[in-house]
Amino acid sequence: MDKERSPKILFVEDEKNLLLLYRKEFEKENFEILTATSAEEGLKILDENPDVDIVVLDIKMKGMSGLEALAKIARSRKDVGLIIATAYSSFQEDFTSWLADAYIVKSPDFISELKREVKRILKEKKK
Numbered sequence: 001m002d003k004e005r006s007p008k009i010l011f012v013e014d015e016k017n018l019l020l021l022y023r024k025e026f027e028k029e030n031f032e033i034l035t036a037t038s039a040e041e042g043l044k045i046l047d048e049n050p051d052v053d054i055v056v057l058d059i060k061m062k063g064m065s066g067l068e069a070l071a072k073i074a075r076s077r078k079d080v081g082l083i084i085a086t087a088y089s090s091f092q093e094d095f096t097s098w099l100a101d102a103y104i105v106k107s108p109d110f111i112s113e114l115k116r117e118v119k120r121i122l123k124e125k126k127k
Helices: 016-027 039-048 066-076 089-093 095-099 110-126
Strands: 008-012 032-036 054-057 081-086 102-105
Touching: 008 016, 008 039, 016 032, 016 110, 032 039, 039 054, 039 066, 054 066, 054 110, 066 081, 066 095, 081 110, 102 110
Parallel strands: 008 032, 008 054, 054 081, 081 102
Antiparallel strands: none
């Protein structure tokens, strides 16, 4: 990651209100934000933006699931941090979810946990 630019995060989430919340919360901390409302769209955006640092994926979406997208990204982009942010804790049992650098269950205060994990992953990727 370059020193001059802000870290870039791609949020893949089918709930538009959550995408707005992510954008608001992370832009005020100087992150560059990209958003996608489906896994297919997220993969396309990731292909077009090789400088994405972290992808945050919801699991349950129409079409391709977040877990399917996670597996594809993990195979093709070892340089990208991967975070699952979902309302379902049960998917932690799925081996595919283990490819993620963090698994966050959406709760009333999950944004602060998400910010901590993003910063932790960015710090680890710099090493």
